[in-house]
Amino acid sequence: MITRRQKQIINNHWKEIYPSATSNSIKWDYYCEAPYIKNGRSDSEIKKTDIPAVEEKRVYSSRILEELDENFSRLVNGFAALSDYYDWASxxxxxxxxxxxxxxxxxxxxxxxxxxxxxxxxxxxxxxxxxxxxxxxxxxxxxxxxxxxxxxxxxxxxxxxxxxxxxxxxxxxxxxxx
Incomplete structure (x- = not known):
């Protein structure tokens, strides 16, 4: 059972915890899907060409969602800049x-x-x-x-x-x- 103090700590640090947890969840998804991505089976690779190689170390070292988007999402979706990826996804x-x-x-x-x-x-x-x-x-x-x-x-x-x-x-x- 979570104590009142633990809830207080979680609530006080939620804006720091949540993006990190989200980033870790996506990194786990990447880990599970990496063989398919590497073999050219991702949707984005079917749609776009000249996609730069994803550096796994950078993906796994991403601590927040923005870093993960920079090191993975924008690359596999074929965007040169993170702002272009965010505009496209908006x-x-x-x-x-x-x-x-x-x-x-x-x-x-x-x-x-x-x-x-x-x-x-x-x-x-x-x-x-x-x-x-x-x-x-x-x-x-x-x-x-x-x-x-x-x-x-x-x-x-x-x-x-x-x-x-x-x-x-x-x-x-x-x-x-x-």
Whole structure:
């Protein structure tokens, strides 16, 4: 069982722990997939040519997600600069094309997406009638998990929000309000 003090320590250092843990998780994925990547079987190698060799030592020494993206992700996706990879991976170039109702949810305590990056979502929700942008105070990065640290609830906060949002869209559409 995690003590109150341990929870306090984790919460105080979450913005340092989470990116490191994420980086380690991706490095483990790389380790498992390395034979396929080396044999030219990755999707990115099928799509692009002249991909520089990945230096495994640099991948495994990456401590945060940005370092891992620099040493691995941008290379296998064929980008010369990390900023080019981030631009390519960003949704900001596609959001304006959305015509269906869309709910964008972010958390102000997200360790990977700080509020400084909310601009495209704010812009979309202020220019598109069918776009709603919601920022919660807490929630982290993925899933808005609930319950215990070791055994989270199977239905999360975000699951309930999505169901309620879909119900609302169906109701509004059936009433001819859209």
């Amino acid at each position: 949704s900001k170039f596609y959001l304006h094309k959305l015509e269906l109702p869309v709910l964008l949810v972010n958390s102000s305590d997200d360790p990977l997406i700080p509020s400084e990056l909310f601009g495209p979502a704010i812009s979309l929700s202020s220019t598109k009638d069918k776009a709603l942008f919601v920022v919660t105070q807490n929630g982290g990065h993925l899933g808005f998990f609930e319950g215990g640290v070791v055994i989270p609830e199977t239905v999360t906060w975000i699951d309930r929000v999505i169901v309620e949002y879909i119900k609302s869209i169906i109701f509004v559409s059936s009433e001819g309000l859209y």
